[in-house]
Amino acid sequence: xxxxxxxxxMILLQLFAGNHKVDVWKTITIAPxxxxxxxxxxxxxxxEIKNLSDExxxxxxxxxxxxxxxxxxxxxxxxxxxxxxxxxNKNATSVSIYLHYYSxxxxxxxxxxxx
Numbered sequence: 001x002x003x004x005x006x007x008x009x010m011i012l013l014q015l016f017a018g019n020h021k022v023d024v025w026k027t028i029t030i031a032p033x034x035x036x037x038x039x040x041x042x043x044x045x046x047x048e049i050k051n052l053s054d055e056x057x058x059x060x061x062x063x064x065x066x067x068x069x070x071x072x073x074x075x076x077x078x079x080x081x082x083x084x085x086x087x088x089n090k091n092a093t094s095v096s097i098y099l100h101y102y103s104x105x106x107x108x109x110x111x112x113x114x115x
Contacts, residue, residue, distance in 0.1 A: 022107075025100045030057070030089040038085040039108040049087070050074040050098040057095055060086040069097075 030036055038047075051057055054071040063083050069075050079085060089095050106113050 021102065021104055023100075023102045025098070027052075027096060027098050028109075029094050029096045030087065031094050032089060032092055035086050035088040037110055038079070038087075039111065040082050040084045041079055041103065041105070041107055042081065043103050043105040044081050045079040045101050045103040045107060046076075047079055047085070048074065048076045048098075048100040051095065052098055053093075053095040055089070055091040055093060055095050057097065058088040058090055060088060 028036060038045075049057075049069060051069045051071055051073055056071060057069045059065055059067060059069065059075075061084065063080065065077060065085070066075065069087075087097065101107060
């Protein structure tokens with residue numbers, strides 16, 4: 001009986017393991033003339049980006065999105081599956097952003113997985 005309960009619980013874990021959500025908040029500093037690349041996402045991602053500095057940040061993407069985030073402002077966007085986003089700091093000083101993302105899968109920023 002114990003084996004049956006264990007087997008059923010393992011099957012249920014496997015079935016619902018893909019339904020978890022990734023919800024991450026992170027403060028990131030972008031050095032002068034550097035960028036942050038959000039690689040092609042495997043599932044749709046809800047992004048909230050708050051620019052904590054006074055300088056603007058340029059956005060580069062293959063989808064229709066605003067070209068920049070001005071100082072002390074924020075952008076909320078739903079990034080579709082298989083799309084990417086690049087945040088560029090073309091200023092002489094570092095800028096800080098507050099990044100919040102929510103998805104069913106983790107994303108890769110500068111080839112590093114965030115969970």
